[in-house]
Every structure is written in C-alpha cells, then in structure tokens.
Amino acid sequence: MPLSRTAYVNILRSQTGYHEGRDKNGNWNNIQRFSPETPGLEWSQGQAWCATFTAWGADELGARSLWPITASCYYAVDWxxxxxxxxxxxxxxxxFYLGKVGEDHVGVVYAYDDNSIYTVEGNTNAGGAFQGDGVYQRVRPRRGPGSPYGYGVPAFTEGTVSADPKLGGTRTASVPPPAPPEVRVSAAHIAAAARRDPGLRQGGTTYPAEVNVVEVALARAGLLxxxxxxxxxxxxxSVSAYAAWQRSKAGGAYTGADADGIPGRTSLARLGKVHGFTVID
Structure with missing residues (x-):
C-alpha cells in the first residue's frame, strides 16, 4: 500500500508525550504499546524500541513493504x-540513524535546515538519550558530534524531498504541522482497568494507553x-486519586459509594473537559 509522508510523520508526532511503563521500583522498563501492536515484533517487548516505533507507524498505515519491520537499527540500515x-x-x-554504523538510535525527520534536523523519536528523553522513556520531538545537529550516520529514503507518494544533491538538493523543508489530535478515552475501558489493575502485579495494565491519559489528567489536577x-x-x-476527583467540586462533589474511585462517565467527562480528552461510550 502507498505511504504518505504527511500521514506517516503526523501519526508518529501524534504519539508525542507517550511514556513506557515502570517496574516495581519505579524505573522505566521498555514496556510499551508499539511492540505488541506491530505484527512480527511482539517478541521485542521490554527491549529498546526506537526502531519498533518507526516500524509501527508504517504498519499502522498499511505500508509494511515500504519500511524495515525490525527492532534493530543495524538491520534497518542494512535494509x-x-x-x-x-x-x-x-x-x-x-x-535518521545514529552511531558509528547507525546502530545506536533511530528517529524520523519532520523538518530540516542548514544546521539542524527536527525529529520525532521513540525510546528517547528530553536530553536525547538512546535509552529514554517515551516519544519526544527534538532538534539534533546535521553535522559534527551527535549528527546522524545516515538516512533512509522512503518511497513516499509525495515523492522524495532531500538535501542530497542527487535527490533534489532541497535546502530546507518541513511537512505540514499535524492537526491537534482528538484524544479519545473509553469510559468502559477506564472503569474496567480501575477494577482490575489494583489486583494485578505491580505495573499490571488493562488499557494502558487510555489509562495513561487519565493518569496525566489526575496529575495535572494535583491528585496523583x-x-x-x-x-x-x-x-x-490511581483509584485513590480518582476518588479524590469524584469528591471535588469540579469532579461532581460525589460522596459515599459514589466516590469509590471507579470512574463513571459523568465524572470522567468532567475531567476530560478540564484536561483535554473526549469520553466515548
């Protein structure tokens, strides 16, 4: 299936702010959504996932044949x-690939100029580490220390735009900015997670991507x-934090059994209205 550059870059950028899980000691653990959601890379769960993240985007758009579906930067470069x-x-x-032969880290370029590349990357952090905790947008140097070993040239439907003189020699370039994503959360999923997750082993999850949205909202509300x-x-x-939200005036001022920490649609919609997500079902 064809691969649109704009669609590909924007699906990756829509994940900015996503974080992997933590172990029982509170350390980041490389457990994330992209390995199990990319057929053939389920085995890579718990490992470095920068390459898996880029493969996930291509798979989500039905373009597996146009991208290296691998968890290895080294094999991706070879591909x-x-x-x-x-x-x-x-x-x-x-x-772009970092390292002596591109083996250390990968991200995707959404803009570049004479001196810098502007990127979206998985498994990095605010400092640009090769082993980070989430999806970030960063600025990296084009030349000198910390610059890439090289770049892949995808067969995008819009054609190739590159600074390479053999590929057009475009001096500066950027894709259209992504539309603000509509973050959607299922009330049924969140309630199910609130009932199930406390009984699981430390860090056990039911609907982690949606729960992460609610957890961040609770943190912004000063409750977690x-x-x-x-x-x-x-x-x-999280259950205790949500119960506090239910009891608050903004959350509905619930009392007794109605403030048990199990999200209901009305209180969840109130949280979403304040912190930017839409509740479905």
Whole structure:
C-alpha cells in the first residue's frame, strides 16, 4: 500500500508525550504499546524500541513493504542500503540513524535546515538519550558530534524531498504541522482497568494507553504524583486519586459509594473537559 509522508510523520508526532511503563521500583522498563501492536515484533517487548516505533507507524498505515519491520537499527540500515535507498543527507519524513554504523538510535525527520534536523523519536528523553522513556520531538545537529550516520529514503507518494544533491538538493523543508489530535478515552475501558489493575502485579495494565491519559489528567489536577502518572496502570494510587476527583467540586462533589474511585462517565467527562480528552461510550 502507498505511504504518505504527511500521514506517516503526523501519526508518529501524534504519539508525542507517550511514556513506557515502570517496574516495581519505579524505573522505566521498555514496556510499551508499539511492540505488541506491530505484527512480527511482539517478541521485542521490554527491549529498546526506537526502531519498533518507526516500524509501527508504517504498519499502522498499511505500508509494511515500504519500511524495515525490525527492532534493530543495524538491520534497518542494512535494509535501506540493500534497497539502494540510503543517503548521508537529511530526507524529509525519512529515518535518521545514529552511531558509528547507525546502530545506536533511530528517529524520523519532520523538518530540516542548514544546521539542524527536527525529529520525532521513540525510546528517547528530553536530553536525547538512546535509552529514554517515551516519544519526544527534538532538534539534533546535521553535522559534527551527535549528527546522524545516515538516512533512509522512503518511497513516499509525495515523492522524495532531500538535501542530497542527487535527490533534489532541497535546502530546507518541513511537512505540514499535524492537526491537534482528538484524544479519545473509553469510559468502559477506564472503569474496567480501575477494577482490575489494583489486583494485578505491580505495573499490571488493562488499557494502558487510555489509562495513561487519565493518569496525566489526575496529575495535572494535583491528585496523583507525576512519578506514578505515566505507567498506564490504574492501580490503588490511581483509584485513590480518582476518588479524590469524584469528591471535588469540579469532579461532581460525589460522596459515599459514589466516590469509590471507579470512574463513571459523568465524572470522567468532567475531567476530560478540564484536561483535554473526549469520553466515548
């Protein structure tokens, strides 16, 4: 299936702010949504996932044949080279690879100019680490220390835009900015997680992506410590925090059994209205 550069970059950028899980000691653990959601890469759960993240985007758009479906940056570089689609110049919408032979880290370029590439990356952090905790948008140097080993050249439907003189020599480029995403949360899923997750082993999850949205909202409301707001598990601390939301005036001023920490649609919609998500079902 064809692959649109704009659609591909924007689906990755829509995940900005997503975080992997934590272990029982509160440390980031590489457990994330992209490995189990990418057929053939389920085995990579718990490992470095920067390459898996880029493969996930292509798979989500039905374009597996146009992207290396691998969890290895090294094998991804080899895939692009064997396809004759690798360059040392930035490629709009293309992957960049860091390391002596591109083995250390990968992200995707959504803009570039004479000096910098503007990227979206999984398994990094605000400092640009190769082993980070989530999806970030970053700025990296085009040349010198910290610059990429090279770039893949995807076969986008819009054609190739690259600083490579052999590929057009476009000096600066960027894709259209993504539309603000509509964050959607299922009330039924959140309630199910609130009932199930506290009984699981530490960090156990039911609907982690949706729960993460609610946890972040509870943290912003000052009801849940930020350290516990990104694991996707609606555990006992989240239940207590949600009960506090239910009891608050903004949450509906519920009392007794109506403030048990199990989200109902009305109180959840109130939280979403304040903190930017839409409740469905």
């Amino acid at each position: 692009w080279k064997k396809a004759g689609r690798f360059t040392e110049y930035p490629v709009l919408g293309g992957p 410590k930020d350290a516990y707001a990104h694991d996707g598990s609606f555990g006992s601390l």
